[in-house]
Amino acid sequence: MSPTARLRGLKPDWLNNPKVWRTEVLAGLVVALALIPEAISFSIIAGVDPAVGLFASFTMAVVISIVGGRRAMISAATGAVALVIAPLNREHGFGYLVAAVILAGVFQIVLGALGVAKLMRFIPRSVMVGFVNALAILIFMAQVPEMTGVPWAVYPLIAAGLALMVFFPKVTTVIPAPLVSIVILTVITVGAAIAVPTVGDKGALPSSLPVPGLPDVPFTLDTLTTIAPYAFAMALVGLVESLMTAKLVDDITDTHSNKTRESIGQGIANIVTGFFGGMGGCAMIGQTMINVKVSGARTRVSTFLAGAFLMVLCIAFGPVVSDIPMAALVAVMIMVSFATFDWHSIAPKTLRRMPAGEIAVMVITVACVVATHNLAVGVVVGSITAMVIFAKRVARLAEVTAVVDPDGSTVVYRVTGELFFASSNDLVGQFDYTGDPKKVVIDLSAAHVWDASSVAALDAIETKYAQRGKSVEITGLNDPSAQLHGKLSGELAASH
Secondary structure (H helix, E strand, C coil): CCHHHHHHHHCCHHHHCHHHHHHHHHHHHHHHHHHHHHHHHHHHHHCCCHHHHHHHHHHHHHHHHHHCCCCCCCEECCHHHHHHHHHHHHHHCHHHHHHHHHHHHHHHHHHHHCCHHHHHHHCCHHHHHHHHHHHHHHHHHHHHHHHCCCCCCHHHHHHHHHHHHHHHHHHCCCCCHHHHHHHHHHHHHHHCCCCCCEHHHHCCCCCCCCCCCCCCCCCCHHHHHHHHHHHHHHHHHHHHHHHHHHHHHHHHHCCCCCHHHHHHHHHHHHHHHHHCCCCCCEECHHHHHHHHHHCCCCCHHHHHHHHHHHHHHHHCCHHHHHCCEHHHHHHHHHHHHHHHCCHHHHCHHHHHHCCHHHHHHHHHHHHHHHHHCCHHHHHHHHHHHHHHHHHHHHHCCCEEEEEECCCCCEEEEEEEEEECHHHHHHHHHHCCCCCCCCEEEEEEEEEEECCHHHHHHHHHHHHHHHHCCCEEEEECCCHHHHHHHHHHCCCCHHHC
16 A cells, blocks of 8 residues: 555545535634624623734634544633633733633643543433523524614615525535625625624724733732632633533534543643633634534534634734624524524423423523523533432332231331432331331332431431330342441431
8 A cells, every 4th residue: 555545544534525625614714704703792891902802712713623522613712701700800900811711721621630521411401402592592692782773774784694594505505604694795785885883893803913921920829819719710611611512512413522632622722822812712602503503514624724714814804804794793693593592492392291390490591591691500500400300309209118917026118219318308207116016127129228318317217116125127228228328327326
């Protein structure tokens, strides 16, 4: 085999596929165009210069395309991160913000190495659906300011943009419909000299690449204690949003991603971003949906090019990009919002079949996210709600039935179900301590002992019978239950 053929064998198939290349390049261009106004808006939220958000989006996308664990996912400056670090910048200055971004990256690497990504399996489907729907609502809500108090011409432009994205794919899918929409609306507004808000109105675009450097802060313990709480909050928010986005892309593309690598990659990307004077970031669901769902991208190339094109557009084509009407980008984001929302989840047919608890978890997740504008808060509250509902449901499955021997000398209590803190609390009250005969058998062959609360409950039952001069025999414990009971029984008396 020739060296060229051997090299071709080592390369992924898509590298030799011109169609995939075209899809990835055009997807990267569309995402880069959509990133510019978003990055500028998030810079304003954080209270920093627009260039800081744009630099962060550039470095986050380029670095994560190499070290991340989820192909085709877009990471950049985000509103969630901006909200977390804005108070630090306001109270202590930009140097402290940059230092916090670097420390947040370190925290993310540590959390990733400790296996925080494994916690994703504890997030129920109802929380995931609520997360997706809340995200779609937030994407749409973010466009509302761009549609209020604006010239009347904005509305027909948005309508035209939406119509192009709906009908153009019926003609051809070679070029992404959002890119066609942006180009056509820009040509119309510039050619007809229509006065509408443009990307340039959001803020000045940078004219040079970012330069690496150290944050301008004193390297003291006092600085560390000041930035650590903000950095840790940013690390958690960034990881939750990134891992949830990765899971969503997994479902859309029917492929698997390395969540631990993604967690560590987010940390590396934030450290690099901090050293280049960026405001940090995490995965962006809106832009990821443009990349994966709307444009059909599937590889790291689109993520890398989104960051690279962002800088090229700002530095080389700044004046042209500044003329893009915001209406064109608003239309793209409205389309993304519509495509992201899980309409099946709120269909009457689905709601009639879904358990009330599942619907409640979805609604609570959506409400928390929309109220706080923080996806991480909604996920945590939704997951806790789901766990409480699950615990109550499982607790009801624990049953106790009693059978007295014909001679009246022994009673056998058969316990069925899962014994844990929620169900074991009711267990103690289901025995007739006064009326039972001298010998009591508790058969646990159809039960499982999960925690110390259950062992303590069994100890309490034995104690109550012993106080009345009656003996208790516990039988049928499976191996894990027997080990836990043997280790803790008699050692928990102080807790009663």
